[in-house]
Each structure stands twice: as C-alpha cells, then as structure tokens.
Amino acid sequence: xxxxxxxxxxxxxxxxxxxxxxxxxxxxxxxxxxxxxxxxxxxxxxxxxxxxxxxxxxxxxxxxxxxxxxxxxxxxxxxxxxxxxxxxxxxxxxxxxxxxxxxxxxxxxxxxxxxxxxxxxxxxxxxxxxxxxxxxxxxxxxxxxxxxxxxxxxxxxxxxxxxxxxxxxxxxxxxxxxxxxxxxxxxxxxxxxxxxxxxxxxxxxxxxxxxxxxxxxxxxxxxxxxxxxxxxxxxxxxxxxxxxxxxxxxxxxxxxxxxxxxxxxxxxxxxxxxxxxxxxxxxxxxxxxxxxxxxxxxxxxxxxxxxxxxxxxxxxxxxxxxxxxxxxxxxxxxxxxxxxxxxxxxxxxxxxxxxxxxxxxxxxxxxxxxxxxxxxxxxxxxxxxxxxxxxxxxxxxxxxxxxxxxxxxxxxxxxxxxxxxxxxxxxxxxxxxxxxxxxxxxxxxxxxxxxxxxxxxxxxxxxxxxxxxxxxxxxxxxxxxxxxxxxxxxxxxxxxxxxxxxxxxxxxxxxxxxxxxxxxxxxxxxxxxxxxxxxxxxxxxxxxxxxxxxxxxxxxxxxxxxxxxxxxxxxxxxxxxxxxxxxxxxxxxxxxxxxxxxxxxxxxxxxxxxxxxxxxxxxxxxxxxxxxxx
Amino acid sequence: xxxxxxxxxxxxxxxxxxxxxxxxxxxxxxxxxxxxxxxxxxxxxxxxxxxxxxxxxxxxxxxxxxxxxxxxxxxxxxxxxxxxxxxxxxxxxxxxxxxxxxxxx
Numbered sequence: 001x002x003x004x005x006x007x008x009x010x011x012x013x014x015x016x017x018x019x020x021x022x023x024x025x026x027x028x029x030x031x032x033x034x035x036x037x038x039x040x041x042x043x044x045x046x047x048x049x050x051x052x053x054x055x056x057x058x059x060x061x062x063x064x065x066x067x068x069x070x071x072x073x074x075x076x077x078x079x080x081x082x083x084x085x086x087x088x089x090x091x092x093x094x095x096x097x098x099x100x101x102x103x104x105x106x107x108x109x110x111x112x113x114x115x116x117x118x119x120x121x122x123x124x125x126x127x128x129x130x131x132x133x134x135x136x137x138x139x140x141x142x143x144x145x146x147x148x149x150x151x152x153x154x155x156x157x158x159x160x161x162x163x164x165x166x167x168x169x170x171x172x173x174x175x176x177x178x179x180x181x182x183x184x185x186x187x188x189x190x191x192x193x194x195x196x197x198x199x200x201x202x203x204x205x206x207x208x209x210x211x212x213x214x215x216x217x218x219x220x221x222x223x224x225x226x227x228x229x230x231x232x233x234x235x236x237x238x239x240x241x242x243x244x245x246x247x248x249x250x251x252x253x254x255x256x257x258x259x260x261x262x263x264x265x266x267x268x269x270x271x272x273x274x275x276x277x278x279x280x281x282x283x284x285x286x287x288x289x290x291x292x293x294x295x296x297x298x299x300x301x302x303x304x305x306x307x308x309x310x311x312x313x314x315x316x317x318x319x320x321x322x323x324x325x326x327x328x329x330x331x332x333x334x335x336x337x338x339x340x341x342x343x344x345x346x347x348x349x350x351x352x353x354x355x356x357x358x359x360x361x362x363x364x365x366x367x368x369x370x371x372x373x374x375x376x377x378x379x380x381x382x383x384x385x386x387x388x389x390x391x392x393x394x395x396x397x398x399x400x401x402x403x404x405x406x407x408x409x410x411x412x413x414x415x416x417x418x419x420x421x422x423x424x425x426x427x428x429x430x431x432x433x434x435x436x437x438x439x440x441x442x443x444x445x446x447x448x449x450x451x452x453x454x455x456x457x458x459x460x461x462x463x464x465x466x467x468x469x470x471x472x473x474x475x476x477x478x479x480x481x482x483x484x485x486x487x488x489x490x491x492x493x494x495x496x497x498x499x500x501x502x503x504x505x506x507x508x509x510x511x512x513x514x515x516x517x518x519x520x521x522x523x524x525x526x527x528x529x530x531x532x533x534x535x536x537x538x539x540x541x542x543x544x545x546x547x548x549x550x551x552x553x554x555x556x557x558x559x560x561x562x563x564x565x566x567x568x569x570x571x572x573x574x575x576x577x578x579x580x581x582x583x584x585x586x587x588x589x590x591x592x593x594x595x596x597x598x599x600x601x602x603x604x605x606x607x608x609x610x611x612x613x614x615x616x617x618x619x620x621x622x623x624x625x626x627x628x629x630x
Numbered sequence: 631x632x633x634x635x636x637x638x639x640x641x642x643x644x645x646x647x648x649x650x651x652x653x654x655x656x657x658x659x660x661x662x663x664x665x666x667x668x669x670x671x672x673x674x675x676x677x678x679x680x681x682x683x684x685x686x687x688x689x690x691x692x693x694x695x696x697x698x699x700x701x702x703x704x705x706x707x708x709x710x711x712x713x714x715x716x717x718x719x720x721x722x723x724x725x726x727x728x729x730x731x732x733x734x735x
Contacts (some may be wrong), residue, residue: 020718610731616666 002052005063005080008090009129011038012364034103035118036288037456039101039125043094044131050087053378057085060199062135066244071139072208073194081198085491088262088331088484089132092338096255098127099458102344106233106454107353117157128256132263137186137196140264143230147257148175154252155244156412164243171237174612178227178234180527185220189265192217202266202270205496212274215500218271218278219405222285231319235312236559246349246378249304254311254345257337262318262334266491273495283323283407287414287604290316292556294421295454299553300430301538302359303348307570310342310385313418317400326403327492328485330471333400335484336392339469340384343462347378350435350451350459355444361429363444365436370448373456375434377463381431384466386423386520395470401477402512406504412512416519423520427527478508642683649676662717663725667708674704 013039019031028033053061060083068078080086108117124147131143140515149172156168190196192213193204205214207559225231230238241253252258265272267281286547290313295334297309314337352359353442354371366376384391387398397419405412438445450456475479530536649672656669678697699708715725722729 102719504646527723612730613661620654 002049002061002063002082004045005049005064005082005133008042008049008094008280009126009133011042011045012122012125014118016037016126017468019115019122020119023119023507026115028109028114031118032101032116034106035122036098036101038122039098041208041444042125042129043091043098046087046094048092049082053082053084053087054487061198076136076138076196078139079135080133082133083491084488085263085266085331086132088335088488089226090129090334093125093128094257096338096342096462097128098252099461100247100251100255100346100394101347102105102285103250103455104245106452107247107349108245108602109246109452110451112338113157120150120153120157120250121248124154124257125251128260131260134216135198137189137201140267141186141342144224144260144264145179147260148155148172148228151241151252151257154248155241156420159250160399161243161285162547166245167237167240171241174234174237175227175373178224180249181220181226182227185217187215188220190211198267200492202268205271205274211271214271215275215277218268218275219281221264221268221271222278222282223273225264226317227261228256228264229261229315229319230312230549231261231285232292235289235293236555238312239305239308239555241301242308244347244394244521246304246352249308250342250345250349253308253501255340255442258311259318259334259338262315262330265319265322266327266331267496269492272322279323279325283320283404286316286319286321286323286542287411287418288316289313290320291421292412292417294318294418294425295552296555298421298540298551300425301362302539303351303361303364303429303433304359306425307341307344307348308360310344310422310425313394313422314341317415318396320339320404320411321400324407324411325495326400327495328482328488329399329403331395331488332484333396334471335472336384336396338460339380340391340393340466343377343381343459344385345465345610346455346462347374347381350361350374350455351378351456353451353524354448355440356447358440358444361432363440365440365537366434366439367432367448371434371450373450373459377405377456377459378430378434380463382426382467384470387516388428388520388524389513389517390467390470392466392469393474395473398513398516399475401516402509405508405512406424414518418522419516420519421480421571423523424527427524429533431531432537433525436535436537441539469470477509477513487555576588639687641679641682646680649673649679652703653671661728663718663727665714666727667711670702671708674700676678 015035018034019026022118023031041154060081062079062081064077064079067075069076090287099119104117104121108114111117115295127143127146129143131147134140134143134489152168152172156165158164162223186196189201191206193201195201195204214237227234238253238258242249244253272282293309293316297313300306300309318330318333318337321333322559350371350462351364351374353365354367354374355364358364366586380391384393401412401415401419404415438448472483473485475480551557645717653669653673653676656672657666660666660669678700681697681700683691685691685697718730719725
C-alpha cells in the first residue's frame with residue numbers, strides 16, 4: 001500500500017484540474033462528487049498506509065518518484081517520506097479535509113463560485129499533502145508556498161469586496177516575510193550540510209553540527225513557522241483571514257495550514273533539540289502569543305474573530321509544547337485541536353448560515369432551540385477546547401502544561417492563565433450565541449433554520465472525534481499506554497532521551513490535572529455568571545469603555561503599530577519615488593522622446609506636398625545626386 | 631563590314647544622352663500623364679540604344695540580352711500603366727497629373 005502513497009496528493013490535484021478547468025460545464029452535483037471523492041480516496045489510502053506503518057513496525061519508508069533537481073552538489077529527488085509523523089498528518093489533513101469538503105457542499109450551495117471554491121480547496125489539500133509528505137526541505141517549501149497561495153486565493157474568494165482582498169493581500173505578504181527567512185534557513189542547511197534531505201541532514205547534524213550554526217538554522221526556520229502559524233509578531237494576518245468563507249477558516253486557518261509550522265519543527269526535532277537557545281525562544285514566543293491572543297479573544301464580538309484569536313492562542317500552546325521539547329505533545333494537540341477547532345468553525349459557519357450572514361454575537365442569542373445539532377456539537381467542542389475531562393482537549397492541553405511544569409514553572413503558570421482565558425471566552429461565545437433571548441432583527445428570526453444534512457453530519461462526526469480524540473494520549477498516571485507516544489516514538493527517539501531524562505511524579509501530575517480542570521470549571525461558571533445570570537451583553541460600538549479594556553478590544557493596537565511602522569513609511573517612500581523618480585525622471589524621458597518625434601515629423605511632413613510634379617522632380621534630382629556624389 | 635559600325639561610338643552615346651534628356655525633361659515639364667508615360671518609354675529606349683551600341687562595339691552579346699529583358703519589362707509596364715491611366719481618366723475625366731493630389735488633406 002505504501003507504494004500507492006504517490007496517489008494521496010495526486011488525487012486532489014486531479015480533482016483540482018477537473019473542477020478548475022471544466023467547473024463551468026459540470027453541474028454542482030458532479031463537482032462536489034469529484035472534489036469530495038478525490039479527498040475521500042486520499043483519506044482511504046492514507047488510512048491503509050497508516051495501519052501498514054503501525055503494524056509493520058517500519059520507521060520510515062522513502063518512496064522515490066523521480067530525480068527532480070541535480071545541479072552541482074545539489075541533488076533533490078521528488079520523493080515522499082512515509083513515517084509515523086507524516087502518516088498521522090496525512091490522516092488529519094485528508095480526514096478533516098474530507099469532512100470540511102462535505103460541509104462546504106451545503107455551505108456554498110448558493111454561491112456562484114461553487115466550482116472555483118472546490119478547485120481551490122482541492123489544490124490546497126494537494127499542497128498540504130506535499131508539505132507533509134516531502135522527504136526534503138525543498139519539497140516542504142513547495143508545499144509551504146502552495147498552501148500560502150491557496151490561503152490567499154480563498155481568503156479573497158469573494159473578490160468583489162475590497163476589504164476581503166486587502167485581508168488576502170495582508171495574509172500573503174505577512175507570510176512572505178516568514179517564508180523569505182524560511183528559505184534562508186534552507187539555504188543555510190544546504191551550505192552547512194551539503195544536503196537538504198531530512199535523513200541526511202539529521203544524520204549529519206547529530207555528529208557534525210556546531211551549536212551556533214544549528215541555532216542560526218533553527219531560528220531562521222522558526223521565523224518561517226512564526227509567519228505560517230501566526231505567532232507573535234506576525235500573527236495579525238490570521239484574524240483578518242476570517243474574511244474567507246467559513247469552511248476555509250476551518251480547514252486552512254484552524255486545522256491544517258497553520259499547523260504547518262508545528263509540523264516543520266516536529267520534523268526537524270533533531271536540529272531543535274541540539275539548540276537549547278532556540279528551544280527557549282520557541283517556548284517563550286509560544287507562551288506569550290498564547291496569552292496575548294487569549295486576552296484579545298476575551299473582548300471580540302465577531303464569532304469568527306473569537307475563534308481566530310483562539311486558534312492563535314492554541315497554536316501558541318503548541319509552540320510552548322515544542323519549545324519545552326515535548327514534540328509528541330505538540331503533535332497531539334495539533335490533532336485534537338484540528339478536531340475541535342474545525343468543529344467550532346463549522347458550527348460558527350452553521351450559525352452564520354442560519355443568521356443570514358450575521359457574524360456579530362451581540363445580535364445573536366437564544367439560538368439553542370433553533371439549531372439543536374449545531375448547539376450540541378458546539379457545546380462539546382467548547383468543552384473540549386476548555387480542557388474539561390474527558391474531552392479531547394483535556395488530555396492534550398494537560399499534557400502540554402505538565403511538560404511545561406517539568407521544564408519551567410513560569411511557563412506553566414503563563415500557559416495556565418492562557419488556558420483559563422480560553423475557557424472563559426469560549427463559554428462567553430457559547431452563552432451569547434445560544435442562550436438568552438434573540439437579539440437579531442425580525443427578518444433574521446423568521447429565517448433562522450437548522451443547516452442541511454450535508455453540514456450537520458460533518459459536525460456530528462467531528463463532535464465524536466472531539467470527545468474521543470484524547471484517548472490516544474492517556475496520561476501516565478492512568479496506567480494505560482500513551483498510544484500516540486508509542487506510535488510517534490521512532491521519529492522523536494533521538495530527541496526525547498535528551499530532553500526528558502526523568503518524569504514527574506504521579507502525585508504532581510494529578511495535582512496539575514486537578515488544578516487545570518478546576519480553573520476551567522471556575523472560568524465556565526464565571527462566564528455563566530456574567531452572561532446568563534447578569535445577562536450582560538458586550539457594549540455596542542462607540543460606547544465609552546475603560547482604557548484597559550479599550551486597549552485589549554483594539555488588539556493592543558498592533559495593527560495600528562505595524563501600520564505606522566511599516567505600511568505608512570513605505571507608502572510615503574513610494575509617494576516620494578512617484579513624485580520625483582517617476583514624474584520628473586522616467587516620465588520626463590518618455591515624454592521627451594515622444595515630443596521629439598512629434599515635432600520633427602511636423603517639419604518633415606511639409607515635404608509631402610501631394611503634387612506629383614514635385615515628387616518627380618525630387619526623384620530625378622535625388623538620382624542625379626546619388627550619381628554625382630558617388 | 632556594316633555601315634553602322636563605321637559610326638564612332640561617341641555619336642551613339644551622344645544620341646542616347648539627348649534622347650534620355652528629352653525623356654527626363656518631358657517627365658518633369660509635361661502634365662499630361664500619357665506624354666509623361668511616353669517620355670519614360672523614351673528614356674528606356676535611350677538606354678536600350680546605348681546597350682546595343684556598346685554590345686556591337688565590344689562584340690559582346692550580353693548587352694543585347696539586357697535589351698530584350700528591358701523590352702519585355704517595358705511591355706508589361708505599358709500594360710499596367712495604361713490600365714491605370716484608363717482608370718484615372720474614368721474617375722477624374724482627365725489625364726492631368728495635377729488633379730492627382732487627393733491624398734493630400
């Protein structure tokens with residue numbers, strides 16, 4: 001079955017080509033069958049590959065498709081690396097991807113860009129699979145850029161809206177900043193090790209790498225991850241990316257693309273483990289982003305923006321896990337997060353769909369009785385992300401905090417605050433959306449309806465996964481095996497020994513768990529108290545709020561800061577160049593040449609008298625002249 | 631010996647130069663298109679005369695070959711030229727070249 005691995009990315013590519021080239025001629029039914037079917041087929045193959053890897057006990061299989069680049073010292077083959085890490089990511093991408101494709105059939109059914117949407121979505125799945133399957137950094141980079149492109153195309157999917165286009169451009173440009181540094185990292189890897197193949201690089205790094213160089217490499221790669229995975233200071237594109245259709249937010253900006261940075265670090269774990277300095281930077285950036293975004297999330301009123309900041313915050317927690325060397329835990333949280341965050345986004349999509357495009361939670365409320373399926377699945381996801389036992393988020397988040405505690409108490413403390421805020425804003429969102437009385441217009445109330453089956457079934461499947469997904473990573477104290485750790489062990493074997501010589505005692509572990517759990521429960525009750533008992537509703541736009549709240553509500557003015565620091569000076573500089581270089585210099589030359597031709601032809605045209613006699617005379621004289629001069 | 635060969639070559643040159651000049655001045659001074667046309671033919675034949683004269687003088691047949699070519703081309707040119715003249719006359723009612731300035735303005 002591993003021989004068929006090439007089909008996994010190629011099927012969505014074929015789906016893209018068919019829906020992209022012939023989408024206009026195909027009916028919506030056929031388009032959706034092709035788009036969903038190709039991803040489903042990829043999922044089934046991935047499943048088979050996953051079980052084959054699991055049962056055969058082979059650590060890594062490289063499937064070489066062809067020699068891609070061969071130039072001097074550089075040899076890059078187009079080959080796929082199938083190991084526990086990539087096979088797990090394959091399952092997440094194709095599995096969650098398939099559910100979201102099915103959901104999109106219902107969500108986008110009235111959109112005029114139906115086939116274009118599925119074409120982009122399939123293309124995205126292709127690039128994402130390429131990213132995780134590539135057996136060298138260059139192939140990863142191809143996927144890395146490809147998903148960035150698809151993200152751009154899908155954020156700006158409704159291209160007639162200027163602000164959506166600007167959001168798309170912002171996402172693309174901010175990603176480019178990270179990507180540029182990422183490419184520098186790859187070049188440095190090549191210069192240092194003479195290869196960009198994972199196995200060769202890691203093999204060499206273990207014995208020949210010097211720490212300063214490895215630190216430089218890992219820091220450069222990390223900046224790429226910061227861009228792609230929306231960490232401080234490059235995170236501001238992700239909340240804006242919510243301009244895209246909701247399934248896109250679920251697939252690209254929650255479940256898969258933004259976790260590419262996590263995958264990259266997990267994949268390069270050997271390099272990262274060799275550089276303790278980078279590790280502490282990763283952990284620090286992660287935990288600060290997590291706190292920062294969670295704080296912003298507390299005051300957002302757009303249902304998708306809350307989820308976007310929540311995503312940034314959760315990604316921060318994943319980086320925290322990676323930074324303390326708990327690679328398995330980071331990947332574990334990627335997996336559970338993919339389930340519950342995709343579910344939250346799809347649930348939000350269902351709400352938006354029901355509310356005829358309304359996204360402001362101040363205008364919602366009381367939707368519980370209209371949207372029962374959406375409500376229950378959303379509740380399960382909210383419980384999971386808040387870390388309530390025994391939902392998926394509890395296990396992964398608890399594990400992150402436990403590992404952080406082992407490493408550094410301060411990191412644990414900050415991480416705990418972030419996850420406490422998570423519980424609060426998630427239930428704030430839930431209560432404001434589904435409880436209380438309806439605050440929208442009469443027209444909206446009349447229109448409210450539960451979503452079609454194609455949308456609710458993916459919700460239910462994801463809800464089941466959000467509830468049970470955590471059981472693959474039971475904590476040591478339960479006495480049950482940590483299935484995921486066992487499965488991923490070959491990938492991280494070299495790093496784990498170095499990072500965690502000893503494990504914390506069971507008593508501490510239980511205490512930590514109970515602390516985390518009680519914090520989450522307290523936060524949920526606090527939210528209950530605020531928004532159900534006291535029936536508080538966030539103030540409308542323009543009403544005076546206290547300065548501290550105002551700063552957080554305005555996202556710490558980071559966008560304004562970037563605007564003042566980068567965008568405005570750049571615009572000013574362009575303006576200067578426009579006025580001086582463009583108008584005075586380049587335009588002047590072009591105009592002068594034009595003017596010269598015009599003026600000289602004004603003179604020369606006088607010769608054209610129209611009198612044939614004159615022409616004949618000139619002809620004779622000219623011939624005579626030629627003969628004489630010769 | 632042919633009597634023609636007793637005439638010195640410079641007389642032939644003179645004759646053809648005179649004929650050629652008549653042609654040139656005819657082209658320049660006359661306004662009737664048919665006369666201009668005939669003057670062009672005159673120039674061609676002046677050249678022909680020069681060619682055959684030198685051909686005989688140098689006992690080289692090459693010049694005569696040229697003459698045949700020129701005559702063939704001139705015949706074709708006459709056919710086309712007269713057709714154009716006919717059309718000009720039909721359209722303007724005259725063969726005066728002064729009226730052929732429609733492209734101006």
